[in-house]
Amino acid sequence: MVPARLVLYLLSWSGFLVSFMMRNDINLTIVAMVEQPNRKYTNASNEYCFVVEESGNVSAPVDYxxxxxxxxxxxxxxLASFYWAYIVSQVVGGLATQKLxxxxxxxxxxxxxxLCSLCIPWAAETHYGFVIALRFIQGFASGLTWPAMYALVGHWIPVPERSRFMSSFQGFSIGIGITYPLCGFLIAQLGWRSVFYTTGSIGAVWCLIWYLLAFDSPETHPRISLREQQYIKENTVNTYANSRTQAVPWKAILTSMPAWSxxxxxxxxxxxxxxxIIPGPTYMKSILGFSIEKNGLLSGAPFICSYIASVLFCYVADKLVTKNYMSLTNVRKLMTALSQVVPGILVLLISYLGCDIGLVLVVWFLAVTLITASYAGAMANVVDIAPNFAGPVLAFAQTIHMTASFLSPQAAFLMLDEKEHLMSSWRMVFYVTGFIAISTYAVYQIWGTGDIQPWNFTNGPVNVLEQEELMTDKPSTNGTVLIKNGTNSASVA
Structure with missing residues (x-):
């Protein structure tokens, strides 16, 4: 009675939610784990935004x-060690998914x-090196998840539904949005160790549910209806069995400008x-002066909004293509621009808003919300250009772009240089962030495309763009199919 694709959507959504709970819990918790520096704050300074009490004292950050x-x-x-191995495991994840x-x-x-999350409290009290090792293992394991799920999209999800299904990946936004307020509450009530015991236990329970309900393809699912199985088969351009036997065209992927873009x-x-995500909670504590509970709530709330927005972005993207308002390529570029050019401008704006906390939070929320448009843009584009090899292509792309996940926080802490309590130090962090976000979009504007690449078909290229066919095909009265590609059309027998 329940469509298998719906179950898969819920598993994907909850899986990324749990994954991001376990990877991001330490981002806020470390604020309470580390000994508070002994600093003197003065009312005359313009470097932070603490509330001045009636007694004349500045309400400095609370020591937990x-x-x-x-x-x-x-x-x-x-904080960055998680992403060292995360990068390495992208290619491993693509290959492992093809075989296993x-x-x-x-x-x-x-x-x-x-299991690593459950061990972090012990490791932190022993030596920070053990925490780095555990985070390294977590990063390697989590890096396997994205290529694995992208490969599943190619086998399970019909082309007209792919943008909407991609919104399930935004379970990670809910994961972050839940994790920060949960961490703030647990730290204030039970201490920081309870955070890792809670997220680790939730992760273990989810694994049992995944084991019982997840299947690699419609052909291997024991409870899927024949009608749904036939619908999936007719509206996907690859099959699970074929993808398992095809050799990955690594040379073509490595020389593909659409993949590089x-x-x-x-x-x-x-x-x-x-x-x-990472320096953000430190900014809210050190500059805005929020308590751990308020910090957690305000750090996490934008990611709840971003999930809702991601569903809207993906729905709009599908409609723009299926109704022929825009080509698939132009839709991907539009959504990609919304996801990083606009947030890049907004993060620059934050550096000039000073202590107008209300306006800072509005701009902060808007920037984080718009970032998720990428899941109807460049991230969905992975499946567009190579549905047969979505896992390996994602692994390649993530090897490039996930280097930012550890370079960004390390660059931020380097620029702050133990002066995270000064607004002038944060201004440089925001300048660099805005420049990188905006400048890197130019590459996608030039080389990005929604067309399936010829190397997707190891048996030779097809005569039509199957992606456009499946998105816009209309049967005619003489048994042909009208294929629309941009402004041109062709009748194919």
Missing amino acids: GGTLEWSGRVQSYV GTKRVFGYAQLATA IGITTFGRIWVHYTF
């Missing part, structure tokens, strides 16, 4: 009793991440995104 003596450099290593299937790769990756432009989006 952190005992770990980690310098800013050590903290940056702890998404169910095993995604499931075991999530389980490993959950996805990786490079998304580098800019990831850079601005991770400026909000």
Whole structure:
């Protein structure tokens, strides 16, 4: 009675939610883990936005009793170590998925991440090196998940539904949005250790649900209806069995400008995104002076909004293509521009808003919300250009753009240089973030495309653009199919 595609959507959505809970819990929790520096704040300074009490004292950040003596450099290593291995595992994830299937790769990756989360409290009190090692393992495991799920889209999701299905990946936004307020509450009530025990336990329970309900293809699903299975088969351009036997055309992928354009432009989006995710809570504590509970709520709330927006962006993208208002290529470029050019401009604006906290938060919320348009833009474009090899292509693109996930926080802490309590130090962080987000989009504007690439077909190219066919085909009275490509059309028998 329940469509298998709906179950898959919910599994994908909840899987990314849980994954991002486990990877981002430390971003806020580290604020309470580390010993509070002994600093003197004065009312005359324009470098921070603390509320002045009636007594004349400045309401400085609350000390939550952190005992770990980690310098800013050590903290940056702890936060960035997750992404060192995350980059390495992208290609491994693409290859593993081709051979083992998404169910095993995604499931075991999530389980490993959950077990590491449960061990972090012990590791933190022993030596920060153990925390770095655990985060490294988590990063490697989590890096396997994206190529695995992208490959599943090619096998399971008909082309007209792909942009909407991609909104399930925005479960990660809900994960971040839930994690920060949850961390703030747990830290204030039970201490920082409870955060990792909670997220790790949730991850372990999810793995059991995934094991029972997930399947690699419609052909291997024991409960799918024949009607749904036939519909999927008729509206996808690849099959699970064929993709398992086809050799990955790595040379073609490595020399493909459309693939490079996805990786490079998304580098800019990831850079601005991770400026909000990782240094963001530190900014809210050190500059805006928020308590851990308020910090968690305001750090997480924009990501709840971004999930809702992602569903809207993906729906609009599908309609623009299926109604022939815009070509698939132009839709992808429009959504990509919304996801990083506009946020790049907004992050520059934040640096000039000073202590107008209300306006800062509005701009902050808007920037984070728009970032998710990428899932109807460059990120969805991975499946457009190579549905047979979506996993390997994503692995290649993520190897490029996910370097921003550790370069962004490390660059931020380097520019702050133990002066994270000064607004002037943060201004440089925002300048660099805005420049990178805007400049990298130019590559996608030039080389981005929605056309399936010839190397997607190892048995030779097809005569029509199957992507456009499946999006816009209309049967005619003489048994032909009218294929529309931009402003031209052709009748194909």
